Amino acid sequence: MMRTDELIAGISSAPPRRLFGPTTAIVASAAASAVVVASLSFGWLGARDDLWTALTAGNRILLFKLVFTAGIVAAALSLVRDFSVPGRRPGLRPLCAVFALGVASALLLHGVGHATAIVGSHHGGRDSWIECLWKIPVLATPALLLLGIGVRYLAPTRLALAGAVTGLAAGGIGAVGYAFHCHDDSVALVLASYTLAISETTLIGLLAGPILLHWTSGSFGKSAVS
């Protein structure tokens, strides 16, 4: 068999080549995911009719939807980076993001009427709740794949956990995309249905992680040495 010192001699004499670091890889794959999910959301589902009016008029429930989902994405991406680097333990940043999300949500929802918060202003009944549960995961699928490519380019060593947080981030990105389409302005819908839909993609990521994120020395290794 090849001797270890021969392998070391071969490796150490390979000319160095610059590769993307963890933050760049995750940000790039998240940006690509956002573009694809936005295209899918506007092209397939279409934006809600009053999107511009709602945004400019400061529709608090719509803003809450966006802050809630984007906050989940921010916290999850921080975890994705942590789980893509061997030996790195998750820091406090995800907790900070969740805390900031809670504060922002409380501020946004302060003063919103109880009925509006629960039932919503344009409620679509049970249908819109069920739609969330499958449309968000469908929107999240390309994000899961693109983020998966970014994570696999790195070196996750706990594949199921890395898959779960990748699924969480992808679900969040899918939910942001869906929020631009969703007419049902209800806090209960966001907290229950959006959360459940994001949990679905998290579960998919957890189960798919060991396959999707499994890497060998050759995964993108061709660019490691020339």
Place this chain on the structure above:
Amino acid sequence: MEETEHRLRGLWDRALDGDERAYRDFLTELADRLRPYVRRQLRRLGRDGCEAEDVVQDTLMALHCKRHTYDRTVPVMAWVLAVARYKSIDFVRSAAVPSRVLPLEAAENVAGTDDSQVENSFSVRAALDALPTKIRRSIELMKVVGLNAKEAAALIGISEPAVKVNVHRGLNTMARLLT
């Protein structure tokens, strides 16, 4: 432990800046430190420690190919051991890698026949050594270490098709030498 971390960190930082000698020293010291760790990992996972060298080599290769994942906020040994642990588990889970440890009865059967297998292994080694360097390295990297053609090509510094041709020609040559 801190002293080791400090020394390895120094070598690794220089290696990242393109110091080939520091990179070689880093990998050599790492291989020595990885062997007992990998042996323990393999035993814990129900395999024999004698397979440690395969995992050590695979870990070194992985560290090289994934060196862009190193995070300067993480101790270098934590990064290395996480990859070594991953590679140990991967090695054990890989159904394609049968254990080299034979039951005693099987070993007796092998030993009881004749010395032909031992002689054959020497002959194969001699035939391999007789090949030109790049052809020999292509076969070693693909057929012994288990790298794919792209990885082997990158390490040897030739194209991927050239590696495949080398392996094909080399094996044919070895077959002729051995018959």
